[in-house]
Amino acid sequence: MSDDDVFRALADASRRQLLDRLHSENGQTLGELCQGLGMTRQAVTKHLAILEAANLVSTRRHGREKLHFINPVPINDIAERWIGKFERPRLAALSKLKRTLEGEDHD
Amino acid sequence: MTSTVASTFVYVTFIRTTPEQLWTALTSSEFTRQYWFGMHQETDWKPGSSWQLVFPDGRVADTGEIVEADPPKRLVLKWRNEFKPELKSEGYSRCTIELEPIDGAVKLSITHTMDLPDSKLIGAVSGGWPRILSNLKSLLETGELALGT
Numbered sequence: 001m002s003d004d005d006v007f008r009a010l011a012d013a014s015r016r017q018l019l020d021r022l023h024s025e026n027g028q029t030l031g032e033l034c035q036g037l038g039m040t041r042q043a044v045t046k047h048l049a050i051l052e053a054a055n056l057v058s059t060r061r062h063g064r065e066k067l068h069f070i071n072p073v074p075i076n077d078i079a080e081r082w083i084g085k086f087e088r089p090r091l092a093a094l095s096k097l098k099r100t101l102e103g104e105d106h107d
Numbered sequence: 108m109t110s111t112v113a114s115t116f117v118y119v120t121f122i123r124t125t126p127e128q129l130w131t132a133l134t135s136s137e138f139t140r141q142y143w144f145g146m147h148q149e150t151d152w153k154p155g156s157s158w159q160l161v162f163p164d165g166r167v168a169d170t171g172e173i174v175e176a177d178p179p180k181r182l183v184l185k186w187r188n189e190f191k192p193e194l195k196s197e198g199y200s201r202c203t204i205e206l207e208p209i210d211g212a213v214k215l216s217i218t219h220t221m222d223l224p225d226s227k228l229i230g231a232v233s234g235g236w237p238r239i240l241s242n243l244k245s246l247l248e249t250g251e252l253a254l255g256t
Contacts (some may be wrong), residue, residue: 027115058119060218069117076237077120077244 006074009054014039016048019056022070027067113162114226116233118217120240124247126206129213130179132247133204142242143207144235153174158184158243166190186219187228195227213238 009015017056036043048068051057056070122129130139134148145163150156154176160169167189175183182204188194200221207214217236221229 015171055119055121058117058216060115060117069115071119072237073118073120073240076241079243080238080245
């Protein structure tokens with residue numbers, strides 16, 4: 001996988017929505033991820049395969065179930081490449097300000 | 108997570124190196140300090156031995172035990188926080204580190220789990236692991252660190 005795979009995987013609102021759902025609740029089955037989404041099971045399966053190929057989602061077997069986990073490491077690699085250590089506190093403050101002002105908190 | 112009562116995070120990165128070099132990077136204090144924010148581990152890496160993660164100033168951050176050590180493939184640790192009472196009270200988590208050679212690189216998977224829903228410890232370490240792994244990848248692939256310590 002490459003940075004291109006990561007950006008391509010992220011360039012789709014449905015896939016970002018799946019990552020948001022894993023971010024709020026990690027380790028979900030395909031069935032759980034499909035609940036309340038306006039997507040067919042086949043579409044979700046396809047999107048998860050693209051996210052897994054980009055290493056943004058990893059899976060673990062748990063008994064008969066396959067659980068999906070968000071893997072933020074490739075996104076962190078991209079962030080480190082351009083952001084660097086000195087800007088981190090300032091960016092965190094700006095990002096917090098934006099979330100507070102816009103009233104949306106994805107944490 | 109909904110499927111079990113445990114809290115689990117799984118981190119995966121692919122590093123262009125050998126399993127032996129990656130194992131050394133994961134287990135040598137000299138190397139660990141370079142990518143783990145100046146921290147180092149104290150243990151002899153034998154199953155049953157004690158394990159400690161130590162801050163640069165000598166305070167103990169976390170303690171535990173080596174459960175399995177199969178170099179250069181698999182390492183399992185019992186892991187408990189020592190410096191925050193609300194984390195320490197959760198008891199021991201389990202950290203499984205797996206190295207798998209794939210196409211000239213090594214797939215490094217870190218699974219950190221606690222048998223509690225919404226574990227505060229797992230929440231606390233979840234912010235650290237991606238940064239540690241980015242540092243480690245950068246250090247092994249380029250000889251430089253992405254972050255200072």
